[in-house]
Amino acid sequence: xxxxxxxxxxxxxxxxxxxxxxxxxxDSAIYNLQxxxxxxxxxxxxxxxxxxxxxxxxxxxxxxSLDKSSxxxxxxxxxxxxxxxxxxxxxxxxxxxxEKLVFGKGTKLTVNP
Amino acid sequence: NAGVMQNPRHLVRRRGQxxxxxxxxxxxxxxxxxxxxxxxxxxxxxxxxxxxxxxDESGMPKERFSAEFPKEGPSILRIxxxxxxxxxxxxxxxSPNREPGExxxxxGSRLTVL
Numbered sequence: 001x002x003x004x005x006x007x008x009x010x011x012x013x014x015x016x017x018x019x020x021x022x023x024x025x026x027d028s029a030i031y032n033l034q035x036x037x038x039x040x041x042x043x044x045x046x047x048x049x050x051x052x053x054x055x056x057x058x059x060x061x062x063x064x065s066l067d068k069s070s071x072x073x074x075x076x077x078x079x080x081x082x083x084x085x086x087x088x089x090x091x092x093x094x095x096x097x098x099e100k101l102v103f104g105k106g107t108k109l110t111v112n113p
Numbered sequence: 114n115a116g117v118m119q120n121p122r123h124l125v126r127r128r129g130q131x132x133x134x135x136x137x138x139x140x141x142x143x144x145x146x147x148x149x150x151x152x153x154x155x156x157x158x159x160x161x162x163x164x165x166x167x168x169d170e171s172g173m174p175k176e177r178f179s180a181e182f183p184k185e186g187p188s189i190l191r192i193x194x195x196x197x198x199x200x201x202x203x204x205x206x207x208s209p210n211r212e213p214g215e216x217x218x219x220x221g222s223r224l225t226v227l
Contacts, residue, residue, distance in 0.1 A: 004155075034215065043117075043204060043220035044156075089156070099146070099208075100169065101216060105155040 002027045006090055006104035013080055014112050021075040021107045023090030028071050035064050035075050036089040038106065044089065048075070052095065080111045115140065117207050117219035118187075125225045132192040132199070134222040138207030144168075145188040146216065147180060150202040159203075162188055195226045 003026045013019055023033070032051045036044040048057045048064040050073070056065040063076040077084060087108045091101040118137040126132050138145050147159040158172040162182035173180065177195075182188040192199055202223045206216040 036218075041223075043119075044206075044218040046215055046217065049215050091156075099144075099161055100158040100172070101146075101148075101156075101206075102158070103148075103155040105153075 002030075002092065002094055002102045004090055004092060004102050004104035006088075006107050008107060009105065010108040010110075012110040012112060015080060015082060017080050017111075018076070018078050019080055019109070021077070021088050021090075021109070023073040023075070023104055025071045025073075025092050025102075027094065028068050029095040030068060031093040031095045033064075033066055033073050033090065033092045034101070035062075035073075036091065038087045038089055040086075047088075077109075080109075082111045082113050085109055085111050117142075117205055117217055119203075119205050119219035119222050121222060122220065123223050123225070125227060126195045127227050128196055129194050132195050132224055134190040134192075134203050134205075134224070135187040136190070136205030136207075136219060137187040138205075139209075139217055142207035142209050142217070144208045144210065145182050146206045146208075147188075147190050148204045148206065150204065150221075152201070156204060159190070192224070195224070197226045200224055200226045 005024045007022045034049045035047045050057050050066045061078040066073045087106040089106045091103040145162045148156040150156045160180045161169040177193045179191045202221045204221045206218045
């Protein structure tokens with residue numbers, strides 16, 4: 001059974017700092033991995049999607065890496081801003097035709113001005 | 114191109130009442146997924162539907178919960194005889210086809226059971 005763990009559960013940093021959020025998954029047979037952002041009381045916004053054959057994806061100040069063999073992904077946020085404050089969720093889809101996303105519980109990020 | 118639309122955004126029900134949550138997928142998307150987010154928990158898969166078909170309902174509680182996605186109209190998640198433990202945020206996501214890929218989520222329906 002696939003389990004996704006995100007560490008830390010919460011993170012508070014000063015504005016401008018570079019930071020890394022971690023995601024690990026127990027079954028390396030994944031189809032893809034997706035990072036989402038969730039603001040309080042809001043839905044999920046897709047940030048980056050990494051296919052299993054890829055090593056990383058970049059979008060602006062965000063960079064996500066994937067090491068499938070070790071069951072790990074990281075989300076790197078450069079030059080953090082107060083507007084980056086949100087909960088960041090990692091989710092994987094199992095290889096083999098399952099369309100279900102398995103989510104971690106998220107990392108709650110606070111960027112202090 | 115409107116995103117995934119969910120309504121109501123907030124719903125309050127008393128124990129024993131019924132809750133109906135609606136989801137209109139993005140234009141051109143014919144696949145809908147429902148997820149539930151309990152307080153302090155991660156999102157959990159509930160059900161995956163295609164127009165007029167339930168593809169995977171392995172995450173649905175065995176009793177009181179049902180889902181449909183008719184040929185016309187939105188997908189509906191129905192919870193009968195609600196209990197306090199049903200209080201959660203229910204998210205709908207859609208995709209254009211069955212190929213696993215990027216899912217687009219709605220803003221959720223937050224159910225509170227008194």
